[in-house]
Amino acid sequence: xxxxxxxxxxxxxxxxxxxxxxxxxxxxxxxxxxxxxxxxxxxxxxxxxxxxxxxxxxxxxxxxxxxxxxxxxxxxxxxxxxxxxxxxxxxxxxxxxxxxxxxxxxxxxxxxxxxxxxxxxxxxxxxxxxxxxxxxxxxxxxxxxxxxxxxxxxxxxxxxxxxxxxxxxxxxxxxxxxxxxxxxxxxxxxxxxxxxxxxxxxxxxxxxxxxxxxxxxxxxxxxxxxxxxxxxxxxxxxxxxxxxxxxxxxxxxxxxx
Numbered sequence: 001x002x003x004x005x006x007x008x009x010x011x012x013x014x015x016x017x018x019x020x021x022x023x024x025x026x027x028x029x030x031x032x033x034x035x036x037x038x039x040x041x042x043x044x045x046x047x048x049x050x051x052x053x054x055x056x057x058x059x060x061x062x063x064x065x066x067x068x069x070x071x072x073x074x075x076x077x078x079x080x081x082x083x084x085x086x087x088x089x090x091x092x093x094x095x096x097x098x099x100x101x102x103x104x105x106x107x108x109x110x111x112x113x114x115x116x117x118x119x120x121x122x123x124x125x126x127x128x129x130x131x132x133x134x135x136x137x138x139x140x141x142x143x144x145x146x147x148x149x150x151x152x153x154x155x156x157x158x159x160x161x162x163x164x165x166x167x168x169x170x171x172x173x174x175x176x177x178x179x180x181x182x183x184x185x186x187x188x189x190x191x192x193x194x195x196x197x198x199x200x201x202x203x204x205x206x207x208x209x210x211x212x213x214x215x216x217x218x219x220x221x222x223x224x225x226x227x228x229x230x231x232x233x234x235x236x237x238x239x240x241x242x243x244x245x246x247x248x249x250x251x252x253x254x255x256x257x
Contacts (some may be wrong), residue, residue: 003030003125005054005136007036011047011197011256013040020055023104029075031082038089047256048197051116052100059245061107061130074155083140087115090214094205095256101125101176102187114149117208120192121167121183121216129159138212148215150174155228193242200238201256206248 003015005016015037017024026034043050051185053059062083066072070233074082090097096187099116106128113119113127121127129146131138138146158165180188196204212224213252233239238256245252 002033003027004033006040006136011045012193012199013037013046013049014174015041015049015051017051017053017059020053020057022063023051023057023060024055025060025110026082026108027063027066028078028082030141031078032087035085035089038086038242039116041093041095044256047095047199047201048181049095049097050100050193051097051112052189053102055108056104057103058099058101058125059112060104061109064134079257083112087141090115091208095201096204098189098193098196100185101127102185104128106130106213108140111138111140112161113246114145114175115141118192118196120185120189121170121179123167123179123181125167125170125179127165127167127170128162129164132160133162146175146216160227179203183223198254200236200242203233203237204234 001018003017003019005018006012007014007016015034017030017034019025019027019030020255038049067078068074096118097116099113099119101113101119102125103120103122104126105113108185110127110129129138129142131142139159142159142224146159149155149159154173157163163217163251165173166173167176170176171179178188210222210226210229214222238252241254242252
């Protein structure tokens with residue numbers, strides 16, 4: 001069985017981390033395969049992506065057996081060839097990526113989730129910055145995303161103490177968009193992803209760029225960035241469709257163009 005499952009349904013790509021016996025912890029094969037599947041999502045016919053885990057966990061981070069293997073890739077390659085390229089692919093993908101956190105998301109698994117555009121979780125899910133528990137520091141973009149999501153002080157405590165953050169608490173502090181009760185989780189994830197897949201895809205990507213740029217630019221610079229991106233959005237066929245639908249008092253039919 002492949003460590004990454006990939007299924008396309010219409011304009012949505014479903015990616016499932018699939019090492020359930022290891023709580024979907026990453027090894028080299030799984031990390032490289034996830035990169036391959038994210039590259040496949042560049043297909044213009046795909047307009048939204050959902051990432052989830054099989055079994056009881058979303059992702060337990062890095063498989064430590066590989067880290068301690070003298071013949072393994074070593075920590076430097078694990079970051080430079082595994083996790084950093086995964087985060088880069090998600091952030092550069094020109095369409096929205098939803099993380100559907102079905103269970104524990106620990107270490108790199110937690111940070112894989114929060115680097116996605118929208119994060120939803122089942123009530124039973126927990127998020128753990130587990131790095132300090134084994135003498136490491138957060139990676140997989142966690143030190144960038146987490147303080148921007150929840151603030152410096154809260155992020156510092158969570159990273160240093162390695163607290164388990166329940167899904168309801170993660171929603172309350174702004175770490176994730178929302179949580180669902182177990183019975184509603186699958187339907188809730190489906191509804192969000194299907195909605196995104198019917199929206200103006202180019203505009204969603206430009207929103208993604210706006211948010212990324214806002215993290216490193218001044219207000220004046222960001223106003224200029226908004227100007228540039230708005231000009232690009234205004235040239236799309238979906239913008240024209242949106243305006244026409246508004247004037248004609250009908251539901252717009254966006255094509256992601």
